[in-house]
Amino acid sequence: MKEACREHFERLSEFIDGEIDQITGDRIRAHLESCPHCRACWATFKKSVEIFQHLGPDPIPSEVLTEIKAFIRSSLA
C-alpha cells in the first residue's frame, strides 16, 4: 500500500464535491491516472455519493401529517 494512495483516499469526498484547492485536486487527478486501484475506488466512491444524493426523502403518512397539523393548531390555541 502506497502512502500516497491513503492520503488521496482521505481527500476523496472533498475532491468529488469540488471543495478542494486546485493544486491538491490536480495531484489527485494525476494519481488517479497512474493508479488503477485508486481509480476503481474513486469510481465506486463517486457512484455511491450519487446514489445517496438521489435517494430522496421518505414519504410522510397522511395521518401523521394530519396529527402534526392538529398538534400545531392546539399549541397555538
Added chain:
Amino acid sequence: MGNLCVDRPAGRVEQEPEDQTLLDRFCAGDGEALGDLADRYAARLYSFGLRMCGNSSDAQDMVQDTFLNVIRYLKGFRGETKLKNWLFRLASSACLKKRRGKYDPDRELPLEALYPGHDPDAPPEIPDWSQNPADELINDELRRYLVRAIKKLPPNYRIVFTLRDLEGFSTAEVGEMLNLTAPAVKTRLHRARAYLRRELDGYYRGTSEPEDGRS
C-alpha cells in the same frame, strides 16, 4: 436585539419567495401561516427525523418539538439565515435532545478501518454497478438496505451525512446548523460515506448485510 417582524436588520439573507410570503403573513398576524409552514416543511422534517431516530413515533415527536420551538421563537427570527436552514437547525437540536440517553452514543469511525486498501497482486476491478446511472440502480431493495446501513452509523456521523447528502445542505450550512467547523463537517461526511460505500460494495458483491459501524 431586533426581530424579523419589527426591524430590517443588516445581514438578512434573501428568503425563498414562498418562505418570505409565509413570514410576511406570520408578521401580519395570520394564524394560518404556521399551518401552511407545516404543509411546506413537515414532510421533509419527518423524513429527516425518521433517518435520525429510526422510527415513526420519535420522528413525529421530533417534528412536533420543532414546531413548538417555531411557535416560541419565530417572532425573534432575524432572517440571518434561510428559514429552511433555521427549521433544520431546530430539528437537529430536537434530534440531539431526543436521542440523549436513548440511542447509540457518539463514537468515532476510524478512517483506517474504512480504507479499502489494495491487493497489489490482484488486478484492479471497476465494478459494473459503478458504471450505471444512479436512477437505474435505486430500487426498493437497495433503498431498504441503505436505510438500514445509514441507521448503523454513529449519530454524530449520521446527522452530518443526512443533512449533507440526503437533505442537500452545503458544508457551510451544515457547519452553521451543528456548530461545527467546515473541516469537521468534511471529516465526518467522508467517513460516513466511506462506511456506506463499503456497505454498498458488499451489497453488490452479495457478501454483506449492513454491519454495525463499530469496525
